[in-house]
Amino acid sequence: MSALLEIRDLTVGYGWRFPPAVTAVRNVSLTVNAGEIVGVAGESGCGKSTLAFAATGLLDAPGRVVSGSICYDGTEMSTLSREELRRLHLESVSMVFQASMNVLNPVMRIGAQFRDAMAAHGVSSKQEARRRAEEAFDLVKVPRRFLDAYPHQLSGGMRQRAVIALALVMRPKLLVLDEPTTALDVVVERAILQSLDELRHELGFGVIFITHDLSLLVEIADRIAIMYAGRIIEEAPARELYDHPKHPYTIALMGAFPPLQGERQRLSGIPGQPPDMKDLPPGCSYAPRCPHFMPGTCDVIDPPEVVIDERRRVLCHLFQPHESTRV
Amino acid sequence: MSSPVAVSEAAGTANAPALLEVRGLTTSYGIGRIGRHQVVKALTDVDLAVARGEVLGLVGESGSGKTTFARTLLYLERPTAGTVLIDGDAMPKHPNTHRLREHRRKVQMIFQDPYSSLDPLRTIESTITQPLRAFDIVPRREERQEVEDLLAQVGLTPAKGFLTRYPHELSGGQRQRVGIARALAARPKLLVADEPTSMLDVSIRLTIMNLLLDLQRSRELSLIFITHDLAAARYVSDRIAIMYAGRLVEIGPSAEVLGKPRHPYTMLLREAAPDPTQRGLARIHAEERGEPPDLTALPPGCPFAPRCTFARDECLVELPEWRPAGEGHNVRCVLVDKATP
Numbered sequence: 001m002s003a004l005l006e007i008r009d010l011t012v013g014y015g016w017r018f019p020p021a022v023t024a025v026r027n028v029s030l031t032v033n034a035g036e037i038v039g040v041a042g043e044s045g046c047g048k049s050t051l052a053f054a055a056t057g058l059l060d061a062p063g064r065v066v067s068g069s070i071c072y073d074g075t076e077m078s079t080l081s082r083e084e085l086r087r088l089h090l091e092s093v094s095m096v097f098q099a100s101m102n103v104l105n106p107v108m109r110i111g112a113q114f115r116d117a118m119a120a121h122g123v124s125s126k127q128e129a130r131r132r133a134e135e136a137f138d139l140v141k142v143p144r145r146f147l148d149a150y151p152h153q154l155s156g157g158m159r160q161r162a163v164i165a166l167a168l169v170m171r172p173k174l175l176v177l178d179e180p181t182t183a184l185d186v187v188v189e190r191a192i193l194q195s196l197d198e199l200r201h202e203l204g205f206g207v208i209f210i211t212h213d214l215s216l217l218v219e220i221a222d223r224i225a226i227m228y229a230g231r232i233i234e235e236a237p238a239r240e241l242y243d244h245p246k247h248p249y250t251i252a253l254m255g256a257f258p259p260l261q262g263e264r265q266r267l268s269g270i271p272g273q274p275p276d277m278k279d280l281p282p283g284c285s286y287a288p289r290c291p292h293f294m295p296g297t298c299d300v301i302d303p304p305e306v307v308i309d310e311r312r313r314v315l316c317h318l319f320q321p322h323e324s325t326r327v
Numbered sequence: 328m329s330s331p332v333a334v335s336e337a338a339g340t341a342n343a344p345a346l347l348e349v350r351g352l353t354t355s356y357g358i359g360r361i362g363r364h365q366v367v368k369a370l371t372d373v374d375l376a377v378a379r380g381e382v383l384g385l386v387g388e389s390g391s392g393k394t395t396f397a398r399t400l401l402y403l404e405r406p407t408a409g410t411v412l413i414d415g416d417a418m419p420k421h422p423n424t425h426r427l428r429e430h431r432r433k434v435q436m437i438f439q440d441p442y443s444s445l446d447p448l449r450t451i452e453s454t455i456t457q458p459l460r461a462f463d464i465v466p467r468r469e470e471r472q473e474v475e476d477l478l479a480q481v482g483l484t485p486a487k488g489f490l491t492r493y494p495h496e497l498s499g500g501q502r503q504r505v506g507i508a509r510a511l512a513a514r515p516k517l518l519v520a521d522e523p524t525s526m527l528d529v530s531i532r533l534t535i536m537n538l539l540l541d542l543q544r545s546r547e548l549s550l551i552f553i554t555h556d557l558a559a560a561r562y563v564s565d566r567i568a569i570m571y572a573g574r575l576v577e578i579g580p581s582a583e584v585l586g587k588p589r590h591p592y593t594m595l596l597r598e599a600a601p602d603p604t605q606r607g608l609a610r611i612h613a614e615e616r617g618e619p620p621d622l623t624a625l626p627p628g629c630p631f632a633p634r635c636t637f638a639r640d641e642c643l644v645e646l647p648e649w650r651p652a653g654e655g656h657n658v659r660c661v662l663v664d665k666a667t668p
Contacts, residue, residue: 043529043530044528155618185555186599187596187599187611190609193608194608194610215558215602215603219602219608242603252530253529256533257529258559258562259558259604260558260600260602261586264562267537269531269537270530273498274530
């Protein structure tokens with residue numbers, strides 16, 4: 001497997017001054033391979049959407065990349081011109097947002113909107129555009145006749161599928177999904193996830209799947225990165241993360257989802273509040289809420305990135321770098 | 328906790344009398360212009376009983392009638408047919424102001440959206456004082472103390488610091504706590520919480536659910552917890568009722584309904600719910616993926632029949648009566664044998 005997207009030491013901030021008033025993403029590194037679903041989870045405000053915007057080159061002022069690199073298929077994103085970036089979108093990298101069933105133009109037939117999108121990417125023949133749109137609808141299992149419908153004639157779930165179809169119409173290699181199913185019912189959500197899982201095997205695209213729903217992510221993702229206060233505090237294969245979470249925050253976040261089976265017992269959730277991103281505490285940002293807080297260490301020194309093995313890393317003082325040899 | 332009350336005509340007599348009894352509740356909305364008038368049957372013939380101190384989880388997809396049910400319970404919508412009894416008192420067909428006030432003192436609601444359900448121009452104190460005054464709960468000179476007590480009970484401490492604040496100064500979780508305090512101010516017997524956590528961040532959801540449970544226990548309240556989240560319903564509820572296209576299709580003890588679901592729709596919901604204990608991505612049957620029916624043109628039989636893998640001819644004709652599937656566990660499905668419980 002080759003790295004499709006490689007984010008290295010990325011820092012993203014919002015604000016006109018230097019350094020920016022708010023640093024939303026701090027020193028994040030993340031790799032996505034072809035055909036792989038990488039999940040990003042965290043509370044609201046942890047920087048997961050900012051990461052998605054930066055990774056797709058869609059970040060708008062006052063947001064900007066402060067440092068680090070985003071490498072797509074060997075090309076450094078920051079070196080691309082506006083035109084190159086425009087072409088990259090949809091053709092190579094597509095994004096689907098949370099309420100994106102509402103991005104469709106309500107007074108245009110869906111097929112026409114597909115045609116417009118493809119015309120902007122060099123598909124000028126009407127027949128060719130129609131053929132591709134129909135193929136895309138087949139992929140997400142929406143009947144083709146809905147290409148002639150207006151968005152309001154489709155249910156929320158179908159509209160969301162139509163938007164995913166639009167994202168796939170140029171067969172991109174990377175799909176960035178930001179809470180793509182949050183507004184939908186579980187049955188519809190499950191059906192969309194099933195399609196997504198089949199498609200990435202069939203078409204071989206890589207996926208960044210951003211959500212707050214960790215229990216969902218454990219099912220769909222191959223690898224999961226947990227974000228807290230702008231940093232990835234743990235990254236691991238989905239199964240391993242679920243079976244043996246390491247970072248205290250990951251453990252707390254998992255405990256925030258009541259289980260569907262087993263003993264019914266009282267859960268405590270995550271005490272405290274996420275930190276103010278404008279005024280982060282020194283040391284580990286999670287320290288004020290952490291049950292394993294070690295005074296003099298956690299509130300003073302930035303936690304080191306501990307590589308446990310080549311697929312697992314954790315950002316926490318509880319784990320010493322030399323532990324990597326033991327595990 | 329008192330024993331779960333089965334949904335039947337006997338609900339009020341068999342065990343301790345139910346606090347809430349709903350019989351044949353039906354709510355329809357008219358939509359469309361003259362000539363193209365259509366009737367949306369949001370709620371059809373719902374029977375339900377909730378015991379004192381019981382938590383009932385009401386689960387369904389969006390558009391299944393959960394919110395209409397809550398609103399009808401409070402007479403925010405006028406039912407087309409059926410009755411709602413609280414403590415044995417039924418609402419008359421055309422309730423007057425006095426009767427409505429009496430009813431709403433006993434039944435209070437917590438709304439889904441903590442951002443739009445608080446008046447932005449009122450201080451927190453003013454918001455909570457409103458029900459105190461409307462229902463004559465305490466004399467005026469004790470109002471402030473009562474508000475402070477309520478705020479403390481919902482975990483907004485120091486209470487004094489919140490009195491003069493406005494909703495925009497509070498986080499989502501704090502606002503929802505104010506919403507809970509406002510509902511408690513009337514000293515209700517039944518709380519109806521309509522998706523109280525779905526707009527909140529994951530980390531806050533549990534604390535709000537725990538708060539509701541603590542208050543429900545300490546005040547011996549009955550609670551109807553409306554949600555689309557099976558796991559959340561299981562966490563808070565003694566019993567769970569499943570709603571589909573405006574009808575209840577299954578009801579029973581939480582462990583039974585989620586552990587051994589008997590209605591195909593409940594099974595579908597259970598399969599579709601995110602469950603990290605699953606190895607790999609759980610799959611649902613393709614036939615069952617369809618969409619809920621159009622409420623303006625409901626099929627004559629079981630509303631789920633068009634999506635159901637097990638549907639028989641009889642399902643398309645008539646929705647079966649409630650059938651027992653276990654202790655306090657009832658299902659409206661032909662798959663459950665009439666004779667064997």
